[in-house]
């Protein structure tokens with residue numbers, strides 16, 4: 099019998115999860131341990147995978163100067179696309195008016211406090227925290243920004259030392275290869291993971307939770323689709339010179355996994371695999387851009403901030419001035435950068451944007467009930483944004499490169 103490809107297995111698992119969730123409802127929590135187990139498997143590769151692959155990414159650039167150029171280009175791309183995403187989110191908010199005629203009770207301050215409890219950091223704290231006091235503690239806690247900082251520092255150090263650092267470089271090269279192999283092994287059970295994560299989520303959400311806020315869901319969904327099909331498709335086509343269909347098809351397993359898991363960080367190993375094997379992005383570019391992107395580039399989250407701000411303003415009958423809109427665009431872009439690639443992080447970071455324009459923080463309790471659904475959409479968008487950037491960077495760095503679809 100012909101083996102079903104991993105991509106198709108993930109599609110099938112996704113379809114079955116939705117089907118089982120709808121048919122069996124909340125009792126599907128029974129398969130949750132399967133999902134949890136898979137997430138643990140992924141989490142245990144992330145720290146060494148990111149460290150080693152990012153070091154390989156930096157050292158393969160050849161010089162610190164080149165790293166600065168590439169890093170600058172990457173960050174500029176992330177900022178610009180996130181900024182556009184907030185704009186799309188705001189537009190969707192005004193188009194769908196999700197906060198008018200909503201039949202839900204005003205949340206109390208306590209309800210909101212329950213949600214924001216975890217946010218005790220300001221943007222300045224987040225920035226300071228990038229520098230690890232102890233890089234090994236950062237690795238042990240899977241603090242992604244700290245791991246990135248450590249990897250970049252080591253990579254540049256290796257480049258500057260040159261000859262004498264060859265064994266260190268070789269070690270991380272080898273470690274990166276080993277981690278890719280381990281990841282490939284784990285990916286063989288990804289379909290089971292998708293089923294275990296998604297079926298309980300589908301089973302738990304009833305229409306009674308979703309319906310009152312259906313316009314918020316529609317606004318975020320339309321915005322994400324627009325961002326994917328207009329912004330990313332144009333980027334990969336015009337700047338990356340590859341077919342958007344090839345790109346979307348190639349990244350679809352990672353997309354579905356991000357949608358199911360609502361975690362960019364957990365999706366990273368699969369994004370790297372898909373970008374390299376299906377889209378043809380070079381190892382050096384994907385090793386550099388994707389871990390970085392999975393940590394700081396969150397277009398879906400930025401877009402969601404835009405929709406949520408308009409929704410909450412409408413719900414409380416507050417109007418936003420032109421200055422408020424500009425503030426939202428800037429602050430939401432930064433808040434998205436500071437959002438960790440884990441489930442629910444975007445909801446907490448939304449308080450930063452709300453506070454910037456003086457909207458009631460209780461507003462987040464309004465969207466909390468449907469956050470998982472919104473998180474799935476924003477995470478899937480987030481990871482596509484990272485790989486669209488990788489396609490663009492790869493093309494701009496290797497102008498003569500023949501991508502898979504051209505070679506085919």
Ligand code: ASP
Nearest residue numbers: 361362399439440443444
């Ligand atoms: N869950 C999202 C991610 O991992 C972040 C968010 O909550 O917006 O990309």
